[in-house]
Amino acid sequence: MIAALEATQNMQPVSSGAVVASLEGVSKNYGEVRALRDVDFTVCAGQVVALLGPNGAGKTTAVKLLLGLMPPNSGKARVFGGDPTNPQNRMRAGAMLQVGRVPETLRVREHIDLFSSYYPKPMPLAEVLAAAGLEKLRDRKFGDLSGGERQRTLFALAICGDPDLLFLDEPTVGLDVEARRALWEEIRRQVERGKTILLTTHYLQEADALADRIAVINQGEIIAEGTPAEIKAQTSGKRIRCITALSVASVLQIPGVIDAKQDREAVEIQAAEAESVVRALLARDPALSGLEIMAAGLEEAFLALTRDNGRNGNRQN
Amino acid sequence: MSTSAAVLSNPQIDRSNSHTATIYLKEAKYEFLKNLRLRVYTASVISFPLMFYVLFGLVLNAKEVVGGTGVPTYLIATYGTFGVMGASLFGTASGLAADRGLGWLQVKRASPMPPFAYFTAKVALSMTFSAIVVSLLLVLGISFGGVRMPIGEMAKLIGTLVAGSLPFSAMGLAIGYFAGPNSAPAAINLIYLPLSFCSGLWVPYMFLPKLVRQIALALPPYHLSQLALGIVGAGRHEPAATHWEVLLAFTLICLGVARIGFQRDQGKLYG
Numbered sequence: 001m002i003a004a005l006e007a008t009q010n011m012q013p014v015s016s017g018a019v020v021a022s023l024e025g026v027s028k029n030y031g032e033v034r035a036l037r038d039v040d041f042t043v044c045a046g047q048v049v050a051l052l053g054p055n056g057a058g059k060t061t062a063v064k065l066l067l068g069l070m071p072p073n074s075g076k077a078r079v080f081g082g083d084p085t086n087p088q089n090r091m092r093a094g095a096m097l098q099v100g101r102v103p104e105t106l107r108v109r110e111h112i113d114l115f116s117s118y119y120p121k122p123m124p125l126a127e128v129l130a131a132a133g134l135e136k137l138r139d140r141k142f143g144d145l146s147g148g149e150r151q152r153t154l155f156a157l158a159i160c161g162d163p164d165l166l167f168l169d170e171p172t173v174g175l176d177v178e179a180r181r182a183l184w185e186e187i188r189r190q191v192e193r194g195k196t197i198l199l200t201t202h203y204l205q206e207a208d209a210l211a212d213r214i215a216v217i218n219q220g221e222i223i224a225e226g227t228p229a230e231i232k233a234q235t236s237g238k239r240i241r242c243i244t245a246l247s248v249a250s251v252l253q254i255p256g257v258i259d260a261k262q263d264r265e266a267v268e269i270q271a272a273e274a275e276s277v278v279r280a281l282l283a284r285d286p287a288l289s290g291l292e293i294m295a296a297g298l299e300e301a302f303l304a305l306t307r308d309n310g311r312n313g314n315r316q317n
Numbered sequence: 318m319s320t321s322a323a324v325l326s327n328p329q330i331d332r333s334n335s336h337t338a339t340i341y342l343k344e345a346k347y348e349f350l351k352n353l354r355l356r357v358y359t360a361s362v363i364s365f366p367l368m369f370y371v372l373f374g375l376v377l378n379a380k381e382v383v384g385g386t387g388v389p390t391y392l393i394a395t396y397g398t399f400g401v402m403g404a405s406l407f408g409t410a411s412g413l414a415a416d417r418g419l420g421w422l423q424v425k426r427a428s429p430m431p432p433f434a435y436f437t438a439k440v441a442l443s444m445t446f447s448a449i450v451v452s453l454l455l456v457l458g459i460s461f462g463g464v465r466m467p468i469g470e471m472a473k474l475i476g477t478l479v480a481g482s483l484p485f486s487a488m489g490l491a492i493g494y495f496a497g498p499n500s501a502p503a504a505i506n507l508i509y510l511p512l513s514f515c516s517g518l519w520v521p522y523m524f525l526p527k528l529v530r531q532i533a534l535a536l537p538p539y540h541l542s543q544l545a546l547g548i549v550g551a552g553r554h555e556p557a558a559t560h561w562e563v564l565l566a567f568t569l570i571c572l573g574v575a576r577i578g579f580q581r582d583q584g585k586l587y588g
Contacts, residue, residue: 067427070583090429097427100419101498105354110347117343118429120332141354157424167427 018045019081020165020196021066026075028061035061037220038075043165043198048191050211051200058220059200060098063169066198067095079165091120094158095167096151104143108134108153111142112160119161132156132186148179155183159190166190168199172206184209232295238274241266242281243290254280266290341434348438349445352408362407366400366450367457369519375462383521386551389462391521393454394545394552397478398538399518400450405485406492406505408443413493414501417582440486447482451475466549474548481541484564487571488537494578512538522553537567 021043028036036058043049051059064070065077068084079089102111109125116122129135132152137145142153151171158166168187172180180203187210191197201207207214208228216224216231224231243266244251251260251267256277259270271277274293281288332340352358374392381388416422425435455471458464466474489505496504513519515529516538522530533539540560546552 064423069423069426087429087431090427093427095424095427097420097424099421099424101415102421102424103351105351106347110350114343114347115428117340120336154424157428161429 019043019078020045021079021198022077023062023065023072024076024078026062026065026072026077028058028065028070028072034220036065036072039217039220039222041215041222043196045196046194047212048187048197048199048210050207050214051198051217052202052204052207052214053200053217054202057202057217059202059217060169061220062217063095063097063167063198063200067093067097067167091118091161092163093165093167094161094163095169096154096158096171097167097169098173099154102142102150102154105141107139107141108145108156109138111153112156115157116160119163121162122160123162128156128160131159131189133182148175148182151175151179151183152186155186164196166195166197168197170200170202172201172203180206238271239294240269240271240274240277240281241290241292241294242269242288243267244281244285244288246281246285246288250284251281254284256280337431340431341437344430344434344438345441348412348442352412352442352446358407358411362400362404362446363450363453365403366396367453369399370396370454370457371461373519375457379462384523384551386546386549387463389458390464390466390549391546391551393451393458393464394474394549395518395521395542397451397454397474398481398516398542398545399513400454401447401478401482401541402485402509402513402518402538404446404450405443405482406489406509407502408446409439409486409489410492410496410505411501412439413490414496415498417493418498422582436490439490440483443486443489444479444482448475448479451478470548474545477544477548478541481544481564484537484541484568484571487568487575490575491571491578494575494582512536515539516542518542537564540564 019042023036023039023041026036026039026041027034039058039062041051041062051062053059065072066079066084068077068079068086068090077084080092082089084090084093106114109129112125112128116125116128122128123131125138126135129138132155134149134152134156137149137153140149142150145153151174155168155171158168171187172183175183184206187197187199191210197210199207199210211228214224214226214228214231215222241263246267248260248262248267251257251269254277256271256273257269258272261268269277278291278293370392374389374396378388383391413422416425422435426432452475455464455466455475459466488508492504492508493501515525516522516533516536517525517530518538522533522539522542525533540563543552543555544557544560547554547557
């Protein structure tokens, strides 16, 4: 685990561990609704951190607090060690938020030109267009863009000031697989340029693909935090699939099996570790076939974590 | 924490004055382009006052006289006021309400944009379109209504009406902070049209019912239209200072209301 941690850190251009953005004991309420409860959370220089959680978990609230768009009810939001509303700090940050409507009669290059002008050292227009894959759309009006093109334009507005810190709130929501992968590539290029990124997503795959560190958030609380590998390790480790004459009930008898269920012609088994279970399975059914062993995906980890969170006495709904 | 000092130390990036000026200019330029390409805005803001003027000032009553002033001249002042109101209210309120309600203003607020640049751009837009409407009315009146006016008087009329855009821009900002993104245009019309009628912008003041004439004295468009009428030698010849004072007081009240909305937004989430 420690080795994995070191490995991810060594890939980063900056590994000083300096805290660039943090929430310290932050709670935020909207009237009766508690959007965040006593959240502690940090983003360190050069890292990509994903806030992962279902809709309404408090991800966007966390981002808005760090952008200084509203104050927390208690606790402190800090960016670059100071107040997020400080214009000096805003000049070093870029944000991609979920927007209902963007002025539709302005062209892509006009939007970028305006946002670039806010920053002290913006990237040249051509570079921004290239980074966001918008070269061919530069003269297109925002209202004439497709969903994916709109997201790319909002991404361009976030990066055009060449900021040190990027906030990406659900950057690929509503995009098809191809557009999502293209945006991931663009985000990775920003990582290579040494940016620190806070990303929110409810796509588990997205957090796994992009982040050095994942914080799982549910009902306003961070319920798990670590590298993608660590998060996965927090649940039962392996998934075994095989076609066997053994009944599900008898498979469940095998030591180390956490769960087993029939899935079409095969049996799917959750196990803490695969080796001993597979040995036992083969001993009991030499005719066993179609054996597959998979690491538990983030999906399983996530479901297990949020389920436990509910079991531990937290109010559901 | 020694290594983190480099990342955390803030390299005091202060904007030069010329950079700040550039931001204000770009903000205003793109606000103008955005609305110029928005047919709803240009159509309602420019076409309506011009259509009314052509119909009631040039086609129907061109030879009539109101209190010693020819109708084509008189109506430039009142439809000019009407046009200024429309350009200013629609120029500020509907855009602000939509930007606020649908999240775009949060993107702008999260950026290092100087917040004042956003409002200045909307006011500049309102004043620009006000100048365009009044100038077009003058062109129509001179070309087809036999209006004759010394250059100095024309400049004074345009200047006064464009300055008169400020109270209504302030009013628009206040409406924009308290109306929803979809209800803002309806809210504007609900205020704008009765206010125009009661202030004598469609039917000259002296032809209004007595009760309406009394109400008019409390309405800002009445005071702006009287200032404009005074310049072309019409109207009720009340002291100009009183009109300016009413408009100033109204502007300050609206800015106060807008400020409450602005501060409320800093602590509240929309959409």
